[in-house]
Amino acid sequence: MLDDSNEPWPPRDRAQLRRLNTNLLYALDALLHSPSLTAAAHSIALSQPALSAKLRQLRDHFGDELVVYGDKRRLTALGEALLHRVGRVLREVDDTFNLTLDFDPATAEREITITAPEAIELMFVSRIIPDIRAAAPNIRINMAPFSHGSVQKLFDAGADVAIVPDVMADPSLCRQPLFEHSLSALVSRRHPMAGRKISEAEYLAARHAALSDEMEKALFGDYGPNDPRARRHIVARTSLNSMLPLLAVGSDLVVTTSGWFAQYNAAILPLTVVDLDFARPTSALIAQWQPYRSREPVIQWLVAELTRGVGKVSYRHPEIG
Known part of the structure; x- marks a missing residue:
């Protein structure tokens, strides 16, 4: 035991x-x-x-x-x-x-549960699910709700693999780095800041739409009171990553998010990515799973699929541009 x-x-x-x-x-x-x-x-x-x-x-x-x-x-x-x-x-x-150590993706019939921040679901997991289903057509994929804080609680809630920001990663759990991302901003194509870098002073003078604190921490972890994100003038908040870029469409609002997520939305919405001309954090996304399951073929296969998926994800969606 x-x-x-x-x-x-x-x-x-x-x-x-x-x-x-x-x-x-x-x-x-x-x-x-x-x-x-x-x-x-x-x-x-x-x-x-x-x-x-x-x-x-x-x-x-x-x-x-x-x-x-x-x-x-x-x-x-x-x-x-x-x-x-x-x-x-x-x-x-x-x-x-x-438990069975016999696992053939082509014939296996079971459910796998993944949890990830909503933005990662939208622009990463959504792209690799077709490949997972092609390799394992009888597997059911369940995306479980994500909460910032304890990774162990995500497993307590039933996750097989959790994708978490490195600042949240639990050192007692198995881990596989997936990709890094940094902060970028999104604005309407008609915004005065479109097409150029913006300074910290310009960033602080602008009006912003933002995620709830909990959702922002889920992507990049905590930030201190001197961070520009803590000092920006927020006039609208949402608890949905999918809603966040829509708040910038046709408005004067600046949206701050993951560079990957910004590029993804700029490809499908009338938005432009603007670079932030000041220090901004870079965060890694980590796949984690429980040590006692590290030898299970289904876990090894799922982590390998996630890792391979990183190389296949492009900013532009193959179907919607």
């Missing part, structure tokens, strides 16, 4: 493990995620009295109420702490009992 470090457990530690009723884990997961006891019972095909009995067992085991039902259902502090952990354990149990 291995822990997160992939080191074998000593026999004495293995002997001290308490025997686990896996059905209790499924019950706990349902109770922590469902809005009511009835809904939890329904989600795992149990009667409400049967699930109530399992809830009593779980409360006895943990010495905690875990979930409190009343006018408003709430989780205890321990219940909150267990919320994502239990899901991760169940996925690892499922991975263990369904």
